[in-house]
Amino acid sequence: MPAPEILAPAGNAEMLRAAVFAGADAVYLGLDGYNARRSAGNFTPQALREAVCFCHARGVAVHVTLNTLVYGDELEGLAGAVRAIAGAGADAVILDDLAAAALVRAIAPDLRLHGSTQMSIHTPEGAKMLAKLGYSRAILARELSLAEIRDIVRQSPIECEVFIHGAMCMSMSGQCMMSAFLGGRSGNRGDCAGPCRLPFDAGGNLRPGQPGTACHLSLKDMDLIPHMAELQAAGVASVKIEGRLRTPEYAAAAVAACRAAREGRPYDEALVRDIFSRSGFSDGYLTGRSGKAMFGVRTEADAAATRAATPKARELFRRELERVPADFSVRFAPQGVSVTVTDPQGRNAVVSSKSAPQPAQKDPLPAMERALAKTGGTPFYANRIQVLPGGEPGFLPGSEWNELRRTALQALLQKRSEPAPVAVHPCSLPRFPERPAGGVPALAARFERADQLPDASLTGQLRCLIVPIREAGAIPPELRGKTLLELPRASFGGLEADTIRRLDGLKDAGFAGAVANNLAHLGYETALPLYGGLGLNITNPLAAAEYARLGLRGMLLHPETPVAAMRAVAPGDLPTAALCYGHLPLMLTRACPLNNLHGCAGCSGAGRLRDRKGRDFPVRCSAPGFAGMRTIYNPVPLYMGDRPGELPVDLAVAAFTLEPAERVAQVLHLILQKQPFDGEFTRGLSYMSR
Numbered sequence: 001m002p003a004p005e006i007l008a009p010a011g012n013a014e015m016l017r018a019a020v021f022a023g024a025d026a027v028y029l030g031l032d033g034y035n036a037r038r039s040a041g042n043f044t045p046q047a048l049r050e051a052v053c054f055c056h057a058r059g060v061a062v063h064v065t066l067n068t069l070v071y072g073d074e075l076e077g078l079a080g081a082v083r084a085i086a087g088a089g090a091d092a093v094i095l096d097d098l099a100a101a102a103l104v105r106a107i108a109p110d111l112r113l114h115g116s117t118q119m120s121i122h123t124p125e126g127a128k129m130l131a132k133l134g135y136s137r138a139i140l141a142r143e144l145s146l147a148e149i150r151d152i153v154r155q156s157p158i159e160c161e162v163f164i165h166g167a168m169c170m171s172m173s174g175q176c177m178m179s180a181f182l183g184g185r186s187g188n189r190g191d192c193a194g195p196c197r198l199p200f201d202a203g204g205n206l207r208p209g210q211p212g213t214a215c216h217l218s219l220k221d222m223d224l225i226p227h228m229a230e231l232q233a234a235g236v237a238s239v240k241i242e243g244r245l246r247t248p249e250y251a252a253a254a255v256a257a258c259r260a261a262r263e264g265r266p267y268d269e270a271l272v273r274d275i276f277s278r279s280g281f282s283d284g285y286l287t288g289r290s291g292k293a294m295f296g297v298r299t300e301a302d303a304a305a306t307r308a309a310t311p312k313a314r315e316l317f318r319r320e321l322e323r324v325p326a327d328f329s330v331r332f333a334p335q336g337v338s339v340t341v342t343d344p345q346g347r348n349a350v351v352s353s354k355s356a357p358q359p360a361q362k363d364p365l366p367a368m369e370r371a372l373a374k375t376g377g378t379p380f381y382a383n384r385i386q387v388l389p390g391g392e393p394g395f396l397p398g399s400e401w402n403e404l405r406r407t408a409l410q411a412l413l414q415k416r417s418e419p420a421p422v423a424v425h426p427c428s429l430p431r432f433p434e435r436p437a438g439g440v441p442a443l444a445a446r447f448e449r450a451d452q453l454p455d456a457s458l459t460g461q462l463r464c465l466i467v468p469i470r471e472a473g474a475i476p477p478e479l480r481g482k483t484l485l486e487l488p489r490a491s492f493g494g495l496e497a498d499t500i501r502r503l504d505g506l507k508d509a510g511f512a513g514a515v516a517n518n519l520a521h522l523g524y525e526t527a528l529p530l531y532g533g534l535g536l537n538i539t540n541p542l543a544a545a546e547y548a549r550l551g552l553r554g555m556l557l558h559p560e561t562p563v564a565a566m567r568a569v570a571p572g573d574l575p576t577a578a579l580c581y582g583h584l585p586l587m588l589t590r591a592c593p594l595n596n597l598h599g600c601a602g603c604s605g606a607g608r609l610r611d612r613k614g615r616d617f618p619v620r621c622s623a624p625g626f627a628g629m630r631t632i633y634n635p636v637p638l639y640m641g642d643r644p645g646e647l648p649v650d651l652a653v654a655a656f657t658l659e660p661a662e663r664v665a666q667v668l669h670l671i672l673q674k675q676p677f678d679g680e681f682t683r684g685l686s687y688m689s690r
Helices: 015-020 044-055 072-089 100-105 124-133 148-153 178-183 225-233 250-260 267-275 301-315 364-372 398-416 469-474 495-505 519-523 541-549 661-673
Strands: 005-009 026-028 061-066 092-095 112-115 137-139 159-166 220-223 238-241 324-333 334-340 348-352 378-388 442-447 465-468 481-485 515-516 531-533 574-584 585-589 606-611 616-621 630-633 651-656
Touching: 005 015, 005 250, 015 026, 015 250, 015 301, 026 044, 044 061, 044 072, 044 137, 061 072, 061 348, 072 100, 072 541, 092 100, 100 112, 100 541, 124 137, 124 148, 124 495, 124 519, 148 159, 148 225, 159 225, 159 250, 178 585, 225 250, 225 469, 238 250, 250 267, 324 364, 324 398, 334 398, 348 398, 364 378, 364 398, 378 398, 398 495, 442 574, 442 661, 465 469, 469 495, 515 519, 519 630, 574 661, 651 661
Parallel strands: 005 026, 005 238, 026 061, 061 092, 092 112, 112 137, 137 159, 159 238, 324 378, 442 465, 442 651, 465 481, 481 515, 515 531, 574 651
Antiparallel strands: 159 220, 324 334, 334 348, 585 630, 606 616, 616 630
């Protein structure tokens, strides 16, 4: 298999230089705003142009992140960002929101599209769907095993990129709302506050004012560098180092280690560990060994090791890697010597000596070759040195040969640094009318289990019902005509094939449709109408229009969408929906926080995490073992049932997860009567100003 690209983080210009000098094949970086690391240094449009020129001169590709959810009033700014990226001549754009992909296709179709890990691509059908949408690469979820990666790569029509080193989010990327709903800072919009690194105790022993040391949502960093050969054999096109918020020394150490591993050479494992770790690393996802060993925190000893290792790591980028082959052609003439240096793309620079060559007392060519081969301190190495026929080789002082080499390479580097913008097409942003004010949405309800369904007096007042597809067999025939089958947000461990089989078996069972929660679901062959669910992260009208084009009959807006932004999402005749009640799923995670106390054997599949304020967060498991997923819920429910007229949507959805049937009935009565909630609740981000 071809050697995978080594893709390094560049949170700022200094980190970019370190990664490139250490030998990265490509870097990824963010333009100010519209990326998942808004607190990184990031780049202005002018700085981006300079960064691309610097990288391209050295044969390094630049991928720019636009992997954040946007609202309708931000689309013009997003279009401007696409133009800036194209103007800089970047190689690819890393995208999350389908609105961003639509703008790139319209404005700069020659830019390559890479599907961000925020898109939660973790199955073969997900990669196939990206290919159908014109993407050239899928950046896979971090939670995959090696066997799962192999399976996706084998079936994928496009390149696959995997993370090889760096921080692991506890939640599946793109499916986390913890930072948004606990602190008002959305990770899906690039502003994660990292609450998972705070104390959370699966044993429930934390007390207010006594935070304790348990951090059962804090995963160690991943380190798959020792598995480089296996990833290459699996056909992975690119290995990605996480860490735009870290240091230049970190980037250089990780890049140097990846280069050595790719070449089968030993590398300084202690330096990689010491430059940053959380008391070691984990390869638990790749090897299928999830458990307590995956969890870790950053200690003072770790910080001290980093301080001690930093000077050594800095040496890795003190001089840049000689990576660009340069061919030297020398022509001797009585009046002087000319040197032409040519790069692999055929660009060249020609310089001439200041003095004529003198008759040589011995063969002058070995000294000439030694001088021209001294390319250290530049990105070039002497690939070939030849003397052109014609003149008689003569003697030049070593200092003059050195000057010819320096001048020629500087001129060639300057030519390689010239901007090469990507063509930009005229494009006017589509006009999306806002939803007319007034009106009260109809009520729908989502149930985690069929035994939560209320009696006919209440179900008769619901426009539609939503249940997980696993509960389909328990739905009475008389309710199926108004019931949508919810597809799982995550289908690791071969569960995608099981979901497809279930869906096919239910095509004639009388259900009203299915709810897609992952891009992969839009590629499933089913006769059932498809509707968009929470997992699609729809927040703006252009994304809604794209999903409508792909066949959705309606869609749930993401819970992080404020009411003011919801008004802009009115995709023609298609209905939109918003949550009016529910314990929000703050995290969807493959690693189990309860494993910090016990294994899966004997576990009921339910538990809790207590935070430093003494609040208990419910944890529920969909299935034991590595294939199962865990959901961590907000203990305080969202409630808008007393303000339904303020939700500018067609359907208000009450989502029931933890509640027994009697509590479901109580909450539905409150909503139907537009009554205030009878306990603690939150409005979430409904009225958040931006």
